[in-house]
Amino acid sequence: MKISGKVALITGGAGGLGKAFAAALLRAKAKAVCLVDISSRGKEVAEDLRLQYPPSQVDFYHCDVMNYDLFKGAFDFVQKRFGAIDIVCNNAGMAASDHNVSGSIRTLRLNLEAVYFGTKLGMDYMDKESGRGGVIINVASMAAFLPLMGSMCYNASKAGVVALTKSAGVPEQYEMTGVRVNALCPSFTETPLLDTSSGLREMIAQLPNHPIMSPEYVAEGFQQLVENEELCGAVMRVTPQKGIEIVPNRRKDRNSSSKL
Numbered sequence: 514m515k516i517s518g519k520v521a522l523i524t525g526g527a528g529g530l531g532k533a534f535a536a537a538l539l540r541a542k543a544k545a546v547c548l549v550d551i552s553s554r555g556k557e558v559a560e561d562l563r564l565q566y567p568p569s570q571v572d573f574y575h576c577d578v579m580n581y582d583l584f585k586g587a588f589d590f591v592q593k594r595f596g597a598i599d600i601v602c603n604n605a606g607m608a609a610s611d612h613n614v615s616g617s618i619r620t621l622r623l624n625l626e627a628v629y630f631g632t633k634l635g636m637d638y639m640d641k642e643s644g645r646g647g648v649i650i651n652v653a654s655m656a657a658f659l660p661l662m663g664s665m666c667y668n669a670s671k672a673g674v675v676a677l678t679k680s681a682g683v684p685e686q687y688e689m690t691g692v693r694v695n696a697l698c699p700s701f702t703e704t705p706l707l708d709t710s711s712g713l714r715e716m717i718a719q720l721p722n723h724p725i726m727s728p729e730y731v732a733e734g735f736q737q738l739v740e741n742e743e744l745c746g747a748v749m750r751v752t753p754q755k756g757i758e759i760v761p762n763r764r765k766d767r768n769s770s771s772k773l
């Protein structure tokens with residue numbers, strides 16, 4: 514997909530990675546980006562991006578994406594304001610320790626249930642019948658492959674996002690909707706999320722050869738998932754050790770008649 518002239522909706526857009534994804538799209542001349550976030554900081558982030566990347570339009574839409582009806586309102590807002598939606602990034606996320614049961618359940622709901630909401634809504638609003646096709650990027654984590662100690666629900670939610678994305682990205686689905694769906698799995702990245710778990714930075718510091726990545730580097734992978742029309746149902750890992758890589762998809766090795 515050529516990003517120039519396109520319209521994007523990014524959940525968690527006020528956060529570290531969300532802002533970097535928005536900036537990457539604006540540098541590539543996206544027509545408009547809407548930051549959908551529960552934090553009122555989104556207003557300042559949108560203003561900052563408007564100043565940095567004129568004449569692109571950057572809006573902030575205050576929303577709790579865990580509420581389907583409110584989340585659908587964000588899609589209606591963008592569709593009405595810009596006439597179309599081309600790119601959806603389900604990025605909003607959180608983490609909680611296993612000791613915090615309510616926080617762990619909220620983590621599952623935000624990181625997985627809300628990503629399902631955003632994937633379903635993205636397919637509905639961008640479907641080639643009603644829309645003009647498009648691409649959905651679901652932000653998972655390397656935690657889907659290498660569990661983070663003491664965060665069962667975070668790990669499970671991210672593994673679920675990978676499975677959900679592979680389900681949504683099967684060729685038959687793409688043929689029907691014209692909407693590609695890909696997963697992005699970064700390793701540790703410099704954002705406020707790392708400060709929500711005590712001792713995490715100290716733990717990372719003890720890992721050999723494990724620098725914390727910049728959001729801008731992860732956004733390079735994000736942009737590849739948006740632009741590369743060959744990628745659908747793809748799972749991209751971004752790590753300081755191996756860089757940006759696509760996880761081989763075993764399904765592609767099977768004949769097309771297989772439903773598995």
Ligand SMILES: NC(=O)c1ccc[n+]([C@@H]2O[C@H](COP(=O)([O-])OP(=O)(O)OC[C@H]3O[C@@H](n4cnc5c(N)ncnc54)[C@H](O)[C@@H]3O)[C@@H](O)[C@H]2O)c1
Nearest residue numbers: 525527528529530551552577578605606654701702704706
């Ligand atoms: N930072 C990392 O090391 C890292 C690594 C891998 C994956 N990730 C994932 O990247 C995504 C973005 O995280 P980040 O690192 O930028 O953290 P962040 O805390 O900077 O951003 C998260 C954003 O989500 C928003 N949010 C939280 N609950 C919401 C809700 N109910 N509705 C709408 N918005 C809500 C927050 O307000 C915040 O702006 C998350 O899914 C996270 O799991 C982060």
Ligand SMILES: CCCCC[C@H](O)CC\C=C/C=C/C=C/[C@@H](O)[C@@H](O)CCCC(=O)O
Nearest residue numbers: 608654655656659661700701706710752753
């Ligand atoms: C407060 C929660 C913050 C969570 C931030 C991330 O989502 C958690 C990431 C979890 C695990 C990361 C593992 C990263 C591993 C790679 O950097 C690399 O060591 C992997 C090398 C081996 C391999 O290729 O499998």
